[in-house]
Amino acid sequence: MKDAQKPDHVSLNTLIGRLREGRFVIPDFQREFEWKPWDIRELMRSIFLDYYIGSLLLWKGKTENFKALSCEAIYGFDGNGRNEYIVLDGQQRLTALYYAFLAPDVPLPSRSTRAIYFVRVDKFMKEEYDEAFDYDWLSKRVAKILKDRETQFAEHIFPLSIVGAGGWELPNWVQQYEQYWRKAAESASGEEAIQEAQRHADNAKEFGEHLRGITDQYQVSYIELDQELELDKVCDIFTQINSRGVRLDVFDLINALLTPKGVQLKHMWRDAQARLEFVDTEKMNVYILQVMSILRQAYCSPKYLYFLMPGQEKQVRDPDGTRRKEILVSDIKEFTTAWNEAVIALERAIKMLRHPQEFGAVSSTYLPYVSILPVFAAIQAYVKTRPAGLQLDAQRKIRHWYWASVFTNRYSGSVESTSARDYLDVKAWLEDDAGEPALIQEFKTRFRTMELRREIKRGTSVYNGVYNLLIIQGARDWITGNIPQHDDLDDHHIVPSSWGSKHLKGNIVHTILNRTPLTGDTNRKVIADKLPNAYLPELIKQNGEKAVHAIMESHFISPAALAILLRDPFTPDDFEAFITERQRTIQDAIENLLVKERLDLPPNLRELDANVEAIELKLRDNVAVALNGTTEALPPHILQKIEERIQRAAKKNAALDIERYQTLQGKLEYCDLRELQEIITGKTSWPNFQARFANKETLFGKFDQLAELRNGIRHSRTVDEVTRKEGEAAIIWFKQVLEK
Incomplete structure (x- = not known):
């Protein structure tokens, strides 16, 4: 009998060499490369930690089979390949290997930019593996680092493309890296x-x-099917492989390990289950273990859950390089206590998330992320251990982190490593304002680019995030004017879906921009399939335009958007105009409530805070014009502070446009109110402003009043009547002076 299957293995170096030569091709019936950037990162992590990554199924090809299956090169391969193997199972892994190690000049699918993969050597050597493996989008800064070995060595950045380059690149890089720090030690x-x-x-x-050990000795197993095997048999093998799959549940594994120790984890889960049933997920039992793990060791991937076993030793590497062993959970009693604390933390977190004035996820259907629960619960549990006086500011920061995560789709990928990183980052931020996570700046720069019109599927992070904001905003029912009970909410189409199916292309009628919460009765019995121009005029006639405007604005429907809805006839162009206007209004709300954190303010102070900000913006514009855009005109000590702030922001956000912040207008964005006052009233610059502000002493007084109001608002202090009135007077004064 002919040997149709040949089990074998290949070293990582050899496999990368074969990828470089284009020996692997993908048959047409395989799905496209679908892995997300974080999936590739996790594969690299597994390889470097010497984990098994599964076996490949390859078919030794020949010309007629390559042609019959319409085979194509691996994603990103450019050139004439030495076609040898048809990949039947393992396409995603092989393509990920090619992309990370060979670094082709192509963006990832559904992305506009290349991803560059690297290892942070300092983190790796400290065994902080969840943070050691990372990627970044190709920017001017990243491109510069790729060309600059000195920067790589100084910042401990090892680009994985060095492995894929072949030849002497890898040994040369390692040797130069060591030499760099030997010389640094000599000159230090x-x-x-x-x-x-x-x-x-x-x-x-x-x-x-x-590195040498991994590249030379790490083995990837594969099965090679004989090239003479019939095509129908090969296709049958492929079908059988892809129709099976066994879910490996880490909870069951931990339960099995604990049973001999006298702990019935499944029974403990049954007791806790009813308290956490609001969230519809099969992973809640694992989430409890993850909360325990995050609180004990910051990490929560399956590997780390094992160290929750009572008496289990964990090897730790200290910053000075020494190794020691520690036990996270000493005995069964401590394990049970930690479990109960994690259940309580999750229960409290769920109550907080579903609260209509806090996070607005009044139904599990509208929870943006289930996977964010473990880290959210762990952070909240940590905050409860902090002094009472620090908890107000801590909750403000947590809200900012949470909404930034929601609107950047942060928890749609590699959840465990993201949770670990966020827990450590948020903890650091709670301890020190200067430790603001890079995510916060990313949120500030990205929210305006969100295409809300594409959010058509209930359950996605951004869709649910907008819906939660509508709940928090107190969206009132259009007919009764009441805030609906949360068990009587309909996700209502503003312009009926029946009209959209006839007049609009695709699924655009289902966008979140055309959805809002109303009572079931209003949705089904009053509005039904009518266009807004059929029922809103009667509502305005009976209740008055002012009352209807107020209700609509609670749904982020501006007067301009309402006017569009009232158009008769209502056309597809009108629908486009309506969702465009509503997107602007919702993005303004995101900026106002979340980015600028006015969600924490009482409604009566939100407008005042916005007015103070408007004055600051006008003052910046005035300074930029008066100083003719010359940065040298700024006082040296203020310019130095601004430069330091910009550099800190650039380190946190690779996408920051540094060139913009070389201009005076850009630099003034990092200038606070008191610094603007000092610039305007300084000896050398005052002549540029005297004609506008006339009296320096009066200007000092108005700045004091404005600053007192702003500080009271932004630092959560009580704003008394005198401070408020004087602040309002200062706002009016500045408006009049700056509009001259």
Whole structure:
């Protein structure tokens, strides 16, 4: 009998070489490359930690089979390949390997930019594996780093494309990296700096040895089907492989390990289940373990859950490089206590998320992320251990992090590593305002680019996030004027879906921009399938335009959007105009309530805060014009502070447009109110402003009043009547002066 199957294995180096030569091709019936950037990162992590990544199924090809199956090169391969193997199982893994190690000049699917993969060597050597493997989008800064070995060495960045380059690239890089830190140790002054440089040099050598071990000895298993095997049999094998799959449940594994120790984890889960049933997920039992793990060791991937076992030793590497062992959970009693604390933390977190004035997820259907629960619960549990006086500011920061996560789709990918990173980042931010996570700046720069019109599926993060904001906003029922009970909410089409199916292309009628919460009775019995221009005029006639405007604005429907809805006839162009206007209104609300954090303010102070900000913006514009755009005209100590703030922001946000912040207008964005006052009233610059502001002493007084109001609002202090009235007077004064 002919040997139709040949089990074998190949080293990582050899596999990368075959990928570089284009030996693997993908048959047409395979799905496209679908992995997300974080999936590729996790594969790299598995390889570097010497984990098994599964077996490949390859068919030794020949010309007629390549043609019969319409085979194509792996995604990103450019050139004439030495076609040898048809990939039947393992396409996603092989393509991920090609993309990370060979770094083709193509963006990832559904992305506009290339992703560059690298290892943070300092994190890797400290065994902080969830943070050691990362990727970044190709920007001017990243492109510069890729060309600059000195920067790579200084910042401990190892581009994975070095492995794929072949030849002497890898040994040269490792040798130069070690030499860089040996020289740094020789030139360093101070015992601490010398020791640190020597430790980096030793780590460089050790990392190089690990690299050689991984590239030469890491084995990827595969099964090679004989090229003479009939096509129908090969297709049958492929079908059988892709129709099976066994879910590996880490909870069941931990339960099995705990049973001999006398812990019935499944029974403990049954007792807790009813308290957490609001959230519809099969993973809640694992989430409890993850909360325990995050609180004990910050990490929560399956590997780390194992260290929750009572008495289990965990090897820890300290910052100085020494290794020690520690036990996270000493005995069964401590495990049970930690479990109960995690259940309580999740229960409280769920209550907070579903609260209509807090996070607005009044139904599990509208929870933006189920997967964010473990880290959200863990952060909330940590905050409860902090002094009472610090908890107000802590909750403000948590809200900002949460909404930033929702509207950047942060928890749609590699959840465990993201949870670990966020827990550590938010904790650091709670301890120090300067530790603001990069996510916050990313949210500020990205929310305006969100295409809300594409959010047509209930359950996605952004769709549900907008719906939650409508609940928090107190969206009132259009007919009764009441805020609907949360068990009587309909996700209503403003322009009926029946009209949309006849007049609009695609599924655009289902966009969140055309949805809003109303009572079931209003939705089904009053509005039904009518266009707004059929029922809103009667509503306005009976209740008055002012009352209807107020109700509509609680749904982020501006007077301009309402006017569009009233058009008769109502056309597809009118629908487009309506959703465009509503997108603008919702994005303004996101900026006002979330980015600028006015959600935390009482409604009567939100408008005042916005007015103070408007004055600051006008003052910046006035300074930029008066100083003729010359940055040298700024006082040196203020310019230095601004430059430091811009540099900190650039480190946190790779997408920051540094060129913009070389201009005076850009620099003034990082200038606070008191610094604007100092610029305007300074000896050398006052002549540029005297004609407008006339009296310097009066200007000082108005700045004091404005600053007192702003500080009271933004630092959650009570704004008394005198402060408010004086602040309002200062706002009016500045408006009049700046509009001259």
